[in-house]
Every structure is written in C-alpha cells, then in structure tokens.
Amino acid sequence: MPPKKIKTSTKTTNRKTKKPLIKRIRLGRLLLVLILLSSIVYGSYIVISEIYSWGSFKYAQYQEAHPSKPQKPPIPPQFTDKRFENYTNILFIGIDDKPVEGIAESGRYADALMLVSMDHTNGEIRFLSLPRTIKTSIDGRKDPEYLSFTYYYGGAPLTVNTVSQLLNIPITQYVALDRKSIAKFVDTIGGINLYVENNMDYEDPVSGTSVHLTKGYQHLTGDMSQQYLIFRNDDLGDIGRIQRQQKFAKALFEKMMSLETIPTLPTILDIWENNIDTNINILDISNLINLLDTLSTTEIKIKMLPGNLIPTGDWVPDNARVEQEINDMFPPVPEDAAEE
Incomplete structure (x- = not known):
C-alpha cells in the first residue's frame, strides 16, 4: 500500500508569502512618496529661484528705460x-483721497493703519490694526487729534513716529498706498476670493461713493475690493470696516502665495515703484524671497489694538490690554540678557 501524502496547509503558506510581499509593497509606496515629495520640494526651490531671478532681470530692463x-x-x-x-516693524498706511473733515484745506489722511512685525528668530509675522479714530498726541499739534490726521500734517x-510713540515700539519702514493703487494691485494678481458677510448697498453722490456687493462667496476685482474696504454703513461702523480690512489682508497674502501670481511680478514691481509711497527697496530680491518663504509657512494672525468704542465714535485704547498685546508680540528680554 503506497505511503500517504502529507498535505500542507495552503493558508499557512499563503500567509507566510503574503506578509513579506505586503511589507515590500508598503515600503515601495513609502519610498515612492518620499521621492515625489523630495522632487516637489527641490523643484519648487529651483522654480522659485529662477522666477525671482527672471523678475529681477525684467525689472532691470524696465529701469534702463525708466x-x-x-x-x-x-x-x-x-x-x-x-x-x-530681532524684529522688523513696518507700518502699512491706507490713504484716502477725500479732504480731511474739519480742516480748511483739502488733503489726504490715513484711512487705515496696520503694523506688521516680523520676528527674525522664528519667522513669525504679526499684524496689528489700529483704528483711525484714536485720539493721541501728535508732534506740532497743541491738542490730541485723530491718528488719521497725521498723514495730512x-x-x-x-x-510712523506717532504710532511708534503710541505703542512704544520702534518703527523704521512704511508702505503708504491709496485705494486706486490697491485696485491696480488686486486686478494685476487676478482678483481675490472672499466671502462677503452681508449685502452692502450705499450711495453718496456728494463724495462719489458707490458700494453694491452681494452677500456670499465672491471673486473680488480691484473695484469690488475698494467697495468692500470702504463700506462702513452697518451697525459696527468703523470697527466692522477694520474687521473686513483684516479679512481682506489675509486673503490678499494667501493669493500672493499662489503660483498664478508669479507671472505678474514685473507689473507688481512697476506698481510698487510708481504708485506707492514707501522707503522699502523691493528690488532686494534675496529679502523678498525670504519674506515670501516665511509667509508661505506662517499662519496669518491679525489683531486689533484693544480698546473700547465710545458714543462719539472715538476708539479709546485699553492701556492694560494694549500692554499685554505688545508683550505677546515682543516678549520682554530677561534682565540678565539685557545687561549683556
């Protein structure tokens, strides 16, 4: 009688062969992902470097002719x-084209103010909005006046010096631009996407102000952006407008980080050169790349100077909360370090 054949379990054999196979597949996928990520990171670095070199070259050509x-x-x-x-502090000033109310001569005033502070030790960027209706001491003026009048005077x-004294923060750089410049800038980068909180409808034939925006997710052009930024005819008035300015600034920075804005760099440089009042040299391409790299990896946080709105429409800073906010932005240096 022939010997019986010993049967082996196919299930056990399959398990033994499948486990190494699954491990190899997973390892292969992981390596593929790592290779792709490395390629993307390296490729992005090369592309960005080449693009900004190209932008510098294009602007050099423009300078030769202009x-x-x-x-x-x-x-x-x-x-x-x-x-x-270890900080660079820049004051952004939005300028209005209308005459300053209450002053005999016509002139431009600071319609929006925002301090941008960059921490060079960790790459963090902080934004602090200042209401234009803060009354404060202004050099050359006998009595406290609105912060918005400083640009006129x-x-x-x-x-810059008035805001520095108000906050007790050294500020050496500024960017001042009016609504037309903002509109040009927004149109150049192809508009921005923003959610409009409520229907906005306002007409003032005397000043020529016309605002008509529909509630909902919108793609804002330059003109629509102007309307969104100037509207203040709701229950919150100027405070609501500041909140919208903060939201707009965040959306604008996010759009600047997108690849579709890259071909517009020469035009942006042209607007910077001819339509903006600033003492910042944007042609320092290395600093621009570092700034964009920081912005692309940093969450944009925008706060408003702590205070209270009184019936006259003035914004009165809450000194205790302002001091806390400044300490959060600029942590005090330990005494032993300050003595070195």
Whole structure:
C-alpha cells in the first residue's frame, strides 16, 4: 500500500508569502512618496529661484528705460531697546483721497493703519490694526487729534513716529498706498476670493461713493475690493470696516502665495515703484524671497489694538490690554540678557 501524502496547509503558506510581499509593497509606496515629495520640494526651490531671478532681470530692463525715483531713507529708530533687535516693524498706511473733515484745506489722511512685525528668530509675522479714530498726541499739534490726521500734517514719517510713540515700539519702514493703487494691485494678481458677510448697498453722490456687493462667496476685482474696504454703513461702523480690512489682508497674502501670481511680478514691481509711497527697496530680491518663504509657512494672525468704542465714535485704547498685546508680540528680554 503506497505511503500517504502529507498535505500542507495552503493558508499557512499563503500567509507566510503574503506578509513579506505586503511589507515590500508598503515600503515601495513609502519610498515612492518620499521621492515625489523630495522632487516637489527641490523643484519648487529651483522654480522659485529662477522666477525671482527672471523678475529681477525684467525689472532691470524696465529701469534702463525708466530711471527709478530716488530711494527714500529709513526713518531713524525712535529709541533703542534690546527687546526689539530681532524684529522688523513696518507700518502699512491706507490713504484716502477725500479732504480731511474739519480742516480748511483739502488733503489726504490715513484711512487705515496696520503694523506688521516680523520676528527674525522664528519667522513669525504679526499684524496689528489700529483704528483711525484714536485720539493721541501728535508732534506740532497743541491738542490730541485723530491718528488719521497725521498723514495730512506730515506724511508717512509723522504717521510712523506717532504710532511708534503710541505703542512704544520702534518703527523704521512704511508702505503708504491709496485705494486706486490697491485696485491696480488686486486686478494685476487676478482678483481675490472672499466671502462677503452681508449685502452692502450705499450711495453718496456728494463724495462719489458707490458700494453694491452681494452677500456670499465672491471673486473680488480691484473695484469690488475698494467697495468692500470702504463700506462702513452697518451697525459696527468703523470697527466692522477694520474687521473686513483684516479679512481682506489675509486673503490678499494667501493669493500672493499662489503660483498664478508669479507671472505678474514685473507689473507688481512697476506698481510698487510708481504708485506707492514707501522707503522699502523691493528690488532686494534675496529679502523678498525670504519674506515670501516665511509667509508661505506662517499662519496669518491679525489683531486689533484693544480698546473700547465710545458714543462719539472715538476708539479709546485699553492701556492694560494694549500692554499685554505688545508683550505677546515682543516678549520682554530677561534682565540678565539685557545687561549683556
């Protein structure tokens, strides 16, 4: 009688062969993902470097045909403090074209103010909005006046120095632009996507103001952006407008980080050169790349100067909360470090 054949379990054999196979497949997929990620990161770095080199070259060509205006000098630091050594503080000033109410001569005033502070130690960027209806001491004026009047009295330098004294923060750089410049900038980058909180309808034939926006997710052009930014005819008035300005600024920075804005760099440089009052040299391409790299990896956080709205429409800073906010933005230097 022939010997019986010993049967082996096919299930056991399959399990033994499948486990190494599954491991190899998973390892292969992981390696493929890592290779793709490495390629994307390296490729992005090369593309960005080439693009900004191209942008620098294009602007150099533009300068040959259109000599640039003299570079405005930095504003001297209002005071020195070791606490602020690792920060770059820039004041963004939105300028209105309308006459200043209550002043005999017509002039432009600061319609929106936002401090941008960059921490060079960790790459963080902080935004702090300042209501234009803050009454404060202004050099050359006998009594406290609205912060918005500083641009009328002394341009960007006086506005910068006044904000520096108000916050006790050294500020040396500024960017001042009006609504037309903002509209040009938005149209150049192809508009921005933003959710409009409510229907906005307002007409003022005297000033020529016309606002008509529909509630909902919108693709804002330059003109629509102007309407969104100037509207203040709701229950919150100026405070609601500041909140919209903060939201707009965040959406604008996010759009700037998108690849579709890259071909517009030469036009952006042209707008910067001819339509903006600033003492920042945007042609320092290495600093621009570092800034964009930081913005692309940093969550945009925008806050408003703490305070209270009183019946007259003035915004009265809450000194205790302002001090806390400034300490959060610029942590005090330990005494032993300050003495070194």
